[in-house]
Amino acid sequence: QEHAQTLVAKLEETLRKETESEKLLKAKVEQYKAELKAKDAVVETLTSQLAQKETLALRGKQSILHMITREAADEEQRTLETNIMQLKELLAQQEGELKSKDKQMTGLHQLGTNISGLSKMELRMELKAEIERSKTLADKSLRTPQATIRNRPGGAFEDPKNAQVIRFYEDLTNVLVTSMKHGSGPEEEWILKCVYTFSDDGLADETQKSVTFTLRMPSPSESESKNQSIYYVPEELDKEPPDFVEKLEFLNQPFTFSRKQLSIFSRTLYDRLKEACGVDDQQEDDEVQILE
Incomplete structure (x- = not known):
């Protein structure tokens, strides 16, 4: 009975347990999402700044930017465009890694489901076998009590005289x-x-x-x-x-x-x-x- 209760406890623990790999994968996914969100905000800010500078450049000599040469403005624009391209490439790379992590998480989840299902099935089969074995032993002990007692070793039965006396009283009463x-x-x-x-x-x-x-x-x-x-x-x-x-x-x-x-x-x-x-x-x- 104690062994059966232990098997039941193991089955319940298997149903509740979340693997360390699943926890780590979920944390990585949340981290990547936060990084992507921050980089999107940076790209949006840089794009807005670039648009403002282009608008100011078109206002002519009355603008405060009339002191900036065309070459300097073009260089700054190229730098911004390069940064944007790098950010886009990094974003694409992060998205690829995120998709790869999603696939891994799906595979791990499927593997965990298969293992969990197999473990639950094995535990149920083992628990059922243990219960049936306990019932068989209990029924056997009720049907043949004399064999159970008289065949046990040790104690008074180590002395043949004591064994004969005990058996005599058993048969008598x-x-x-x-x-x-x-x-x-x-x-x-x-x-x-x-x-x-x-x-x-x-x-x-x-x-x-x-x-x-x-x-x-x-x-x-x-x-x-x-x-x-x-x-x-x-x-x-x-x-x-x-x-x-x-x-x-x-x-x-x-x-x-x-x-x-x-x-x-x-x-x-x-x-x-x-x-x-x-x-x-x-x-x-x-x-x-x-x-x-």
Whole structure:
């Protein structure tokens, strides 16, 4: 689940992310536009000044410009025309560069779109595969809890004697302790995650039902152990059919019972699961078959 959430976060980040190349290209485009605008203003100013000087030159000797020789005026005009030509060439060059940048930006945008689309597709496929794998593992763990517990290495199972004792209790009670941890809080307690599987000769293996629950037990002193209370909490009933949950009766709700009643609790699990699985109550109770 955590990995799936990480993949979702990566997908959302990909959708929002803007590459550094795109930011730099946009800044360059804005800079070129500003330079072109400034140069257009300079060209317009020079053209206006040139027109004014030509008008003054035509006014004759009464003008203040009568002291300027024709050669000087022509030279100044040629200089202005040269400057204008240079500015026009520079403007054309800048426009060409701007068009080239536009093409590059379009290509980068298209490439980014393709990469983004491919990344989103890959992330969706990977996320879907991860979800399907999680569902498969969850279903497998619910269907075969015994194999999950008995095949785990390490701990007490490193000692063959302990392994045999634990397996004996599992077969005797049909209760598997899938995990156990020491809870922290105002009062110390042990938290056991358990799976009870109802087994009957009249039921096929694939139709056998299991219930998952948690037992929370305080850590009292030796003198208080007999009066210890156990808190029962059912788990994962939302994955079961409503009629099955209803037939569990009070086992589908949390409750507290005394440790001295553990044998009654075990028998109650058997009776409730037997009824929930639809096993005929009219059948005679099973008896131990004596082998010759």
